[in-house]
Amino acid sequence: MMRSILQVPAEVLSELHATCKLTPYELKLIGELCEILEPFEEATDKCQGDQVVTASYVTACVQGLSHAIAHIRETYKSKFVVTKQSSLGKCLAKFEDMECFQMAATLDPRFKLNS
Template identity: 75%
Template sequence: MLRSTLKVPAEVLSELHAPCQLTPYELKIIGELCEILERFEEVTEKVQGDQIITASYVTACVRGLCHAIAHISETYNNKMVGTMQLSLEIRLAKFEEMECFKMAARLDPHFILDWCKDEVHSMREPPPC
């Protein structure tokens, strides 16, 4: 919905005669929010697939989200991003450590050799999502 709002030209938005108009600053904030939440959207879509087995994606997605939010916190150093980063570490770290998700990633043909290229084929962890 936020992305759709950003796609509407400013002239059209001003003609809507809404009780309150979005300022350029507010449009900038919406754009930044879309950028921050984009990785969460990708991961959500990936792990709620109904035509694929998603357990193998859990470890990679958790690591990918942690990496992405760390990178985002360098660009957007604000309270919301900091809270999201802390929440990820607290809430999702337990899934990254669960042996069933690690094993699912090791057995998934999508990941099986991706993290073994530079080493002898071993049971290493999957790469970030």
């Protein structure tokens, strides 16, 4: 939804008869928020599905999110990013160590093991 707001040209946004108009600062903030949350959207899309096996993606997504948020933290030095990184470590790291997700990733032919 936030990305769709950014796709509306500024002239159109300024002509809307809304009670609350977005300032250029707020539009910039929305853009940055979309960038920060993009890896989380991608991981969510990968790990939820009803036609494919998704358990094998869990450990890869957790590792990918950890790497992505560390890279994002270099760009955005905000408290929000620091909090996301901290909560990621607390909430999702436990799934990386769960044997069922490790086994699912090992047995999934989409993930080739180096021998």
